[in-house]
Amino acid sequence: MTDSQRFLSLDVFRGLTVAAMILVNNPGSWSYVYTPLEHATWHGCTPTDLVFPFFLFAVGNAMSFSMKKYAGQGHAAALKKIGQRTLLIFGIGLLLNWFPFFRWNGENQLVLKPLSQLRIMGVLPRIALCYGFAALIIHFAGERRSFVIVGCLLLAYWWLLPAFGQSDPYSLEGYAGLRLDKWLLGEQHLYKGEGVPFDPEGILSTLPAICNVIFGYLAGSYIQQKGKDYPMLCGLLIAGCVLVFAALCWNLVFPINKKIWTSSYVLYTTGLALLVLSILMYAIEFRGWRKAASFFEVFGKNPLFIYVMSGVLVKLYLLLRTAPQQNLYGWLYTHVFRPIGGNYPGSLLFALFHVGLFWLLGWWMDRKKIYIRV
Template identity: 55%
Template structure:
C-alpha cells in the first residue's frame, strides 16, 4: 500500500466519539423543539417564513449527520456485491419512509364524540420529517455510491443551483419565494392532493414536500463529503483546522446567497443548505477539538451519546409515546354545558406540574419538553447500557 492508502486506512479505522455526540445532540434537540406545550420561547419556534432560528437548525443538522454516517459505511457497501449494496440502500430508504407514514397515521384511532373512531387514510399526510430523511438518504446514498465523492460534489452543486433557477422561474413572478408563490405547493397539490398535505400554515402547504426535497439531497451529500474528509484524514490538528475553515466558508456563502435566494427552512432554499451545513461543520469541528483532542468526555457528551446510539428509534419513540398517551382520558372538570371534559396524562402533567411552577407560559412549556427529553434519555441510556441497538 502507498503512504496515502495507509493513512486513509488508519483514518477510516478510528472511532470518532464526537460524531456520536453531534448526532445525539441533534436528536435531543429535535425532541425538545417538537414537544412544546403551548407558547414557546422564540428560539424554540421556527421562523415565520424567511430567516433562521436555532430550531430551524435541528432538522438540517440531522440530515448532515446522516451524510456523515454514509461516509463511514460506504467502504462496507463498496465491498459488497453491487446489487446487494443498492438493495440495502433502497430497502433502508423505503423502510424509513414507511415508518414515517405510519407515524403520521398512528395511533390509527382518535376520540370523537366520546368514541374511538378510525383515522381515515383519505386525510393522512403523506410526507413528514422521517419521509424527508428517507428520500434524502435514498437518493443521496445512491448518488454517492455510483458517482463517488468528486462527482457527488458536482451533483450537489447542480441540485442547489438548479433548484434556485426552477424556484425563481416556475414560481409566482411577483414573489416566487413566498408561501403563495412557491412552485412546489402546486406540484404537491397535483401529485399528493390537498387532503394529504400539511395545513399548519393555514393553507395546504407541505414544508417537507416533493420540490424542497431536492436541496435536502444536497444536504446529505455535503454531510457525506465532510464525514469522508474526517474519515480520510483521521485525528490530527490539520483536519480540525481545515474543517472549521470549510464551515466558515460555507456559512458565509449561504449568507451571501441569501441576499438573492432568502434563507428559508420551509421551502429549504439552497442558501439555507449552505448556511446550515456551514454551521454544522463549525460545530462538528469544535466537538472534534474538544472531545478527540482535549478529552472532554464528561456528563454532557455522554448524555448526548446515549441518543446517538439509537437516533431513529428514539426519534420515532418521541412521536409514538405522546400519541399513545393521548388516547388515555383523564376527567378534567366540566365544560359550560355541564359535560365532563377530559385530558390525557401528558396534558395533566403540564397543567398540574409544569404550569404551577412558574407564571410564565414559555417556561412551563420548556419544563414540559425538557421532561420528555429526560424520559427518552433514560430509555436511550438503558438501551445503550444493555447494548440494544435498533437498526433500520
C-alpha cells in the same frame, strides 16, 4: 484515529440533534414557547431551524463509514440494501403519521383515522428519501462528482422556483412546490400546520435537502482521509466559515428559508454543522472531554428509535383523555408543570422532562447493549 474515537464525535453530534428534536417538538403549550425554540415564521433561521438539517448532515456523516461495505459489492447488492433501508424508514414514517390509528370525533367517539387524510411526507419520509438518493448518487458518481452534483442541485432549485412559481416565488402562495404537492399528493395528504395545506417536507424541497446528506458524507470522508490532526480540524473550520459566508451572500437574492428549504439555507446550515462538529471534535478527540459529552452520546446510539418513540408517546398523550375536552398532554402541562414554573418556564420544563425521559430510555438500551439499526 480509531473507529471508536471517530464514532464518539459522530454519536455526540447526532445525539445532540435528537435531543434538540425532542426539546423543540414537545413544549408544554405551543402558546408559551421561547423564541429560540420556535421556527422562523418564514424567511430567516432560528436555532430550532438548525435541528433537522443537522440530523441530515449526521446521516451523511454516518454513511461515510457504513458505505465502505458497499465498495466490494456489485451494484445490484448495493441497490438492494439502499432500497430496503429507504423503504423501511419511509414506511416507519407513514406508520408514525397514522399512529395511533384512532382519533376523537366531534361527538367524543373514537373513530379510525382515515387513510384518505394520511400525511404522506414528514420528517422520517424526508430522511428516507434524502438517504436513498444521496446513497445512490455517492455510490454511482463517487465523491468528486457528488460534489459537482450538489452544486447542480442547488443551482437548479434556485432556477426552478422562479421558473415555475407565481408572483413572489419565495412566498407560501407563490412557491412552486406547493402546487406540485397538491397535484401529486393531494391536499388531504398535506400538513396543515400553516393553516392551509402546505408540507414543509414536500417533494420539491427534498431535492436541496439531499445536499445536506451528501455534504455530511463528504465531511466524514474528509475526516477519515486526513486523520486526527490540527490541519484536518482547521479545514473543517475554514469550510464551515466559507459556506456560512456564501449563504449570507446568497441570502440577499435567495432568502434563507427552512420551510421551502432554499439552497442558501442548505449552505448556511451545512456551514454551521461543520463549525459545531469541529468544536465537538476538538473537545472530545483532541482534549478528551468525553464525560461532558456522554449525555448526548446516549441519544446518538439509537437516534431513530428514540425519535420515533418520542413521537409515539406524544401521540398517545393526545389520544388519552382525562376529561371530555382535555387530553393527557394538556393535563400534564396544566396540573404538573405550569404550577411549578408558570407559563413559559413550565412549558420549557415539560420539554426538558421528556428529553430526560428519553435519555433514560437510551441509557437503559445502552446498558443492555441494545442498538436498533434501521
